[in-house]
Amino acid sequence: MLMPRRRPTSAQCPMDTILRRLMGPWTTYILWLLYSEGPLRFGAIKAKMPDISSKVLTDRLRDLESYGLINRDYRPSIPPSVTYSMTARANELHEVLEGLNMIALKWANEDAINQDQEHPMMEIMAETQN
Amino acid sequence: MLMPRRRPTSAQCPMDTILRRLMGPWTTYILWLLYSEGPLRFGAIKAKMPDISSKVLTDRLRDLESYGLINRDYRPSIPPSVTYSMTARANELHEVLEGLNMIALKWANEDAINQDQEHPMMEIMAETQN
DNA sequence: CTGTATCCGATATGATACTG
DNA sequence: CAGTATCATATCGGATACAG
Numbered sequence: 001m002l003m004p005r006r007r008p009t010s011a012q013c014p015m016d017t018i019l020r021r022l023m024g025p026w027t028t029y030i031l032w033l034l035y036s037e038g039p040l041r042f043g044a045i046k047a048k049m050p051d052i053s054s055k056v057l058t059d060r061l062r063d064l065e066s067y068g069l070i071n072r073d074y075r076p077s078i079p080p081s082v083t084y085s086m087t088a089r090a091n092e093l094h095e096v097l098e099g100l101n102m103i104a105l106k107w108a109n110e111d112a113i114n115q116d117q118e119h120p121m122m123e124i125m126a127e128t129q130n
Numbered sequence: 131m132l133m134p135r136r137r138p139t140s141a142q143c144p145m146d147t148i149l150r151r152l153m154g155p156w157t158t159y160i161l162w163l164l165y166s167e168g169p170l171r172f173g174a175i176k177a178k179m180p181d182i183s184s185k186v187l188t189d190r191l192r193d194l195e196s197y198g199l200i201n202r203d204y205r206p207s208i209p210p211s212v213t214y215s216m217t218a219r220a221n222e223l224h225e226v227l228e229g230l231n232m233i234a235l236k237w238a239n240e241d242a243i244n245q246d247q248e249h250p251m252m253e254i255m256a257e258t259q260n
Numbered sequence: 261c262t263g264t265a266t267c268c269g270a271t272a273t274g275a276t277a278c279t280g
Numbered sequence: 281c282a283g284t285a286t287c288a289t290a291t292c293g294g295a296t297a298c299a300g
Contacts (some may be wrong), residue, residue, distance in 0.1 A: 012233050013158050013159040013162050014231060014234035015158050015162065015227065015230050015231050015234050015239055016154070016155070016158050016159060017234060017238065018156055018230060018233060018234040018237065019149065019152060019153045019154065019155070019230075020154070022149060023149045023150070023153045023154070024146075024149070024150070024153070025146070027142055028145050028146050028149055029143040029146060032143050032145065089237070090193060092233055092236075093233065095229055096226055096229045096230050096233065097145065098227065099225060099226040100145050100148060100149075100226050101144060101145050103222055103226065104145050104147060104148040105144050105221065106146035106222075107146055107148065108147070109218070
């Protein structure tokens with residue numbers, strides 16, 4: 001007897017939910033863009049992510065919107081204009097994203113050193129949110 | 131002309147890599163277990179995750195190991211014993227995971243209130259790492 | 261006890277074309 | 281400009297059986 005397929009989840013782990021929302025693929029980068037560059041239009045986001053299709057970008061934006069992480073401002077001009085921005089809730093992620101980014105850069109640097117002793121590119125993406 | 135299928139990635143976003151490693155499914159919970167309970171044997175982990183199959187648990191453990199986030203201690207006794215534990219690198223995630231967990235709990239609580247005004251279960255999973 | 265080996269099917273990404 | 285519609289296929293989780 002087949003059970004209806006459940007989504008794999010570790011419901012016991014609160015982080016799991018949040019990570020599923022932050023994660024993938026592209027999602028984090030979208031948040032990062034809005035976070036570091038402020039509100040952006042659909043086309044502007046797409047321009048910064050040349051390899052994403054309209055369909056997937058739309059999907060990801062809809063996901064983020066439904067999670068309450070981004071706002072969608074629609075202006076029915078001709079042609080229409082849609083601008084996306086982070087919500088207050090998403091801004092609560094500030095510290096965490098900052099910490100995650102620092103660790104990510106640190107590890108990337110360490111990995112680079114381990115794989116190639118010659119090019120330990122230590123570019124701290126000194127990102128300024130203030 | 132078909133291009134070879136690439137994995138979807140936002141290589142520009144350092145966090146993306148790290149989130150792919152932390153994330154799913156089950157991965158976060160495995161880390162959380164090792165983090166909050168200390169080293170555990172394969173069977174002990176599986177016992178705490180009744181819904182995961184051996185295959186997937188093995189996959190996740192191998193992934194985490196290859197990322198340098200967990201150690202695998204193999205004792206060729208009879209029967210064999212394998213114990214998993216977090217690496218020093220994984221412990222660097224402590225602060226971030228703590229922050230993420232707090233946000234996750236906060237949002238889960240807010241969502242519960244919004245969806246049902248009666249059961250705003252505010253259980254702070256007062257997890258103590260010290 | 262700690263896994264491997266297969267096979268299957270759900271899901272989601274990607275390409276492409278098209279629209280208000 | 282900002283999407284939607286369709287279709288193809290890669291990927292990965294899950295079940296089951298088996299092994300050192």
